[in-house]
Amino acid sequence: MDHCLAGMPLRPLLQPEYYGSFCARRMQSNIDRTVFGEMCMRLASRIAINRTIAGVHFPMDSAVGAILGLTLADYIHALCDPTVGHLTSANFHGTAFPAADDFDWHTLYLAEDDLQRKISGPKSDPWATAVNQTTTSEMVSRPLAWLWKKAQSEWQNV
Template identity: 45%
Template sequence: MTNRDGIVGATIDKITHPNAAPPNDPNALKRLSTDVQTALYMSELAPTVDVTAQCGGATPGVTVWRRDGISAGGKAPKFSEMMEMTAPNIKQLADQMNYLEGYSQIRGDRAAEILGQISLPIPFFATIGYMDPSRTPRTLELLNAATMFSFTVIQRTKFALAVKRPIEFSPQVQPMIPTPTHASLPSGHATEAFLIARILWKLLRESQAPQYTDDAYWGEMLMRQASRVAINRTVAGVHFPVDSAAGALLGLTLAEHIHDVADGCGWTSSVFDGTSFNSESDFEWHALYRPDGDRIRKKIESGGAQWGSSKKHDHDGTSAAMLNWLWKQAVTEWRDVPASQD
């Protein structure tokens, strides 16, 4: 206040007014705080899905619905089935307790990783893709918005399926970390990890940088990291392998959905049938996805049983303006800086 009194001086008789700000302009996002940006991205993502539960059969099921098109245009929105998920039965889970016992033997080796992955495992993916807040701020904003969006879908799905945790099957499980209070399937860590891995792989591919376009090994490494995060939750004693299979498929499906909402590249519907999952099978990500070509397998099977499937669909509406801006900005961060022209 004293500073103003000392410098303002007499009233200016005539002063030039600023231009009016363009309304609803995505280019203005870069001048907003991170929390405001995230809220705006979520305003475009959140309405694109709905979740319904089916509880009348022998095992509970849930459907994740995708809104057709980005804007309803004043009309009632229409939805398409994006993912159907059915829970395994209690006997299948009991059979998978053998994996809990086996994986518990390597807790000492994995303890530091498991503790480091309790929160969002972005730093682990940053050891593969060159991410840093100063270098890739838009990529990190995109991943933050994507994982926040997925959290609601994950929790609603868990609640509908109500799959019990390993700690409820035996007093010898004794998880090395606190068991979350929500249900076990799908694994939220697996969902988030595979969502992050696939979005990153899409960004690398779209950047057209030669090291990413010529070799699918980058995608392979990202998926290996996602799988490591998922399996570590079984090592810790809080998840069954089947939880990771369901979560990985959900994460891969949501990544494709987000890409379509942001950039109109088509989407994938998928099915996870927990009742058909071979309880003697461990989680293996190669059964679900191929990095070369960035595609979920049409027929998903392991242990001699088919327990999942997928189908590719064309884009059916306009892209969300703010998410489109964010996606394109994130892609740019993975391109080489062009040489200066003297």
């Protein structure tokens, strides 16, 4: 594929079929869910810490954002994939969050199980709680399920 800039031909170093918008297909196909979940949480944590250092967020903001992001991702996954069978409902108890502490995402999410922890913080006064709820086939969105299957099929045999 040739492109021109001011009449001069430009040839890309990589052909478009070899790279994607998120990460390389070959790389992503070899990463299991645990490692991928860990990588995503580490990236989000770095961004959150930088925002705290920059003075635009408090650690509590990062904790609430992580809870919201994990809960929404779980909900959307349940809407897309009828085989999931559950979704997570989470609560944040702001007065119990240790204001002097930094937010550590490990207290909230188990990458190896791809689940939010049921209790985050001390058992006697947790700052976050999560409950798994069973989903039914009526909850699944047919258009989102179709899109989910299409996306999954693109990553087969890579």
